[in-house]
Each structure stands twice: as structure tokens, then as C-alpha cells.
Amino acid sequence: EDSLNIIRSDFTIKNTIFTNSKFDALDIDFSSGSVKSTYFNNIGNDAVDLSGSTVVLQGIEIDSSKDKAISIGESSTILANEISISNSSIGVASKDLSQVYLDNVNIRETDIGYVVFQKKSEFGPASLYSSNSIMIDVSKSYLLEKPSSLTVNGLPLSPNMQDIKSYIYRLDD
Numbered sequence: 001e002d003s004l005n006i007i008r009s010d011f012t013i014k015n016t017i018f019t020n021s022k023f024d025a026l027d028i029d030f031s032s033g034s035v036k037s038t039y040f041n042n043i044g045n046d047a048v049d050l051s052g053s054t055v056v057l058q059g060i061e062i063d064s065s066k067d068k069a070i071s072i073g074e075s076s077t078i079l080a081n082e083i084s085i086s087n088s089s090i091g092v093a094s095k096d097l098s099q100v101y102l103d104n105v106n107i108r109e110t111d112i113g114y115v116v117f118q119k120k121s122e123f124g125p126a127s128l129y130s131s132n133s134i135m136i137d138v139s140k141s142y143l144l145e146k147p148s149s150l151t152v153n154g155l156p157l158s159p160n161m162q163d164i165k166s167y168i169y170r171l172d173d
Helices: 164-171
Strands: 003-006 010-021 028-029 032-043 049-053 053-066 067-073 077-086 088-093 099-117 126-145 149-152
Touching: 010 028, 028 032, 049 053, 053 067, 067 077, 067 099, 077 088, 088 126, 099 164, 126 164, 149 164
Parallel strands: 003 028, 010 032, 028 049, 032 053, 049 067, 053 077, 067 088, 077 099, 088 099, 099 126, 126 149
Antiparallel strands: none
16 A cells, blocks of 8 residues: 555655555655655655664655655654655654654644654653754644653754543544
8 A cells, every 4th residue: 555665675765656555655664764755745654654663764755645745753862854744634643653753844734743652551651852843834733642752943842632542543543
């Protein structure tokens, strides 16, 4: 159902376009690699969905993702820069022991900028650090559940919601 699913592999994706995907565009599971200079448009679910992976994202543009533009979970480590997200439900979600490091991120015309929480009981809290982050026309800049952590432009943010999992997945109904 996903446009491209990479499982237990080393990979490089560069200068690629994903468009009109009904489900996830790029699903990466338990893999290591990089995605560079890649464009996502009109995605029915997540544009980039990462689980248990170590990935570098650079020069990524996501326009119109119906769920999460970038979803990171299950103890993934992500380094990302030059990321542009627009017209999406959620910009970047970090969950379940994932560590996300973002630099030079522009999120606009999106419902929620960042979401950081623990979704699965077998994992723990997540973290997200974003520098040089700009949000324009974003309805809610972030949702953060204790004890996960979120730092934006050098400022650690306070938890502002409990049970994010129920809230996020209620929105999908």
C-alpha cells in the first residue's frame, strides 16, 4: 500500500518525487540511509514514516500530507536540515524513544507543527530538537506530553497535553 517501503536495508534516495500516494509515500523500517533533495506532494497518509531507523534527511519539501509530514518512531535517530512542510495535518512527530535533530525547518499552513510523545508502552519518551525553525499559519505550534522533551530555537518547551495518542488518533476518525 505504501509507495516505497524499505526494510532492514542501507539506502540512499536522491532527487526523487513522490506524488499522489494514497497511503504513506516513504516507509522506512529498521534501516540506515539518507533522503536528499526529494519532493512529496498530495500524500494520503504520512509522507515519510520512519521506525527503528537511523536516517539523514536533507533538502526535503512536503506539500499536502493528510497525516504526518514526517513521522519518527520506535527508537529512531534522525538528523534533518532544509525541511519545508506545508498544507499538512502534522509537521513532525517524534515518538517512542526516538531522537530527532532538525535544523532550518519551515512549517506553514499546517494544523500542528511538532508532536512529541510516547505512543507504545514498550518504548519510552521521545525527544525533538529544532533550530532555525519558522512556523507560519500553523494552528498549534506543538503538542508535548511529559516526560518527552521538545526544544525549539534553543528554548525548552513545557508539556501541554496528556494522552496525545488518544487525541491524535481521534483526529484520524
